[in-house]
Amino acid sequence: xxxxxxxxxxxxxxxxxxxxxxTPHSDNVDDHKCYCVCWCNDDYEGKDFSSxxxxxxxxxxxxxxxxxxxxxxxxxxxxxGWCNANTKADCLKCCSWRMFMxxxxxxxxSSGKKVKSIxxxxxxxxxQRKGIAKMLLERVCEDAAKEGFDYVESYPNKIFYNIExxxxxxxxxxxxxxxxxxxxxxxxxxxxxxxxx
Numbered sequence: 001x002x003x004x005x006x007x008x009x010x011x012x013x014x015x016x017x018x019x020x021x022x023t024p025h026s027d028n029v030d031d032h033k034c035y036c037v038c039w040c041n042d043d044y045e046g047k048d049f050s051s052x053x054x055x056x057x058x059x060x061x062x063x064x065x066x067x068x069x070x071x072x073x074x075x076x077x078x079x080x081g082w083c084n085a086n087t088k089a090d091c092l093k094c095c096s097w098r099m100f101m102x103x104x105x106x107x108x109x110s111s112g113k114k115v116k117s118i119x120x121x122x123x124x125x126x127x128q129r130k131g132i133a134k135m136l137l138e139r140v141c142e143d144a145a146k147e148g149f150d151y152v153e154s155y156p157n158k159i160f161y162n163i164e165x166x167x168x169x170x171x172x173x174x175x176x177x178x179x180x181x182x183x184x185x186x187x188x189x190x191x192x193x194x195x196x197x
Contacts, residue, residue: 003081003132004074005139012072013063017056019072019079023124035059036082039119040067041090044098071139073123073132080127083136084120085144088153091117103185104155115192116144118154120167133169137177145195154179154191 008016020035033052037059038044049055062068073081089109091097096119097104108115118140121133144152160170171189179191 001075001130003135005135006072006074007139007143008063008068008070008072010064010066013060015072015079016063016068016082017059019082019124020056020059020122023122036068036070036084036120036122037062038095038099039084039086039091039097040094041069041086042067043093044095045093047095049095070120071136073127073136075127080124081132081136082120082122083118083133083140085116085118085140085152087149088115088117091119101155101185104188104190105183105185108151113150114148116140116147116149116152116195118152118168121169122167133173134177137169137173141177141193141195149195151192151194152179153182155185155188156191158184158187158189 006012017035020033033055035055035058037049037055040062042062047058049058059068068084069086070082070084072079092106118137121136123132141152154168154174156168156171156174158171171191174191174193177193179193182190182192184190
């Protein structure tokens with residue numbers, strides 16, 4: 001299977017939102033179209049993400065302004081997968097970090113360590129279990145090393161429930177790629193892989 005991984009750029013904003021337009025990742029598809037706007041390097045204060053239409057508008061703006069960062073997986077010129085990966089220190093005021101990740105350690109900020117965080121995977125249902133998340137993860141790690149990051153970090157649930165609730169990926173995905181458990185926080189592991197240049 002010929003999968004192409006492309007880093008998200010402003011020019012790919014239309015491809016990005018179209019993927020979320022048509023890719024279900026919840027039983028309540030219409031209301032839950034997230035467009036991944038809650039994981040970004042913008043301050044959530046004063047933002048209105050209350051409808052799919054508003055989230056879509058923010059998504060276009062965020063991609064064009066480099067607030068949402070990550071990688072798209074293409075198959076036959078169609079987006080079939082997404083991985084949200086951004087600089088951890090830049091995302092501490094985003095919606096989802098404030099709501100779900102307040103207990104996560106941020107000790108590296110004082111030490112000057114640079115961490116790339118993986119926040120989300122979304123794969124088209126018909127393309128799941130074909131290794132696309134693994135390919136996206138490999139590209140995140142490759143580019144993080146080239147870009148001078150010290151670590152790539154992920155936050156999988158300790159217990160895998162289902163794809164909808166485990167959008168950060170399963171623990172085993174990371175273990176297979178050399179990630180180890182750095183620490184625990186509530187119901188999640190903090191897993192890290194050291195970047196090698």
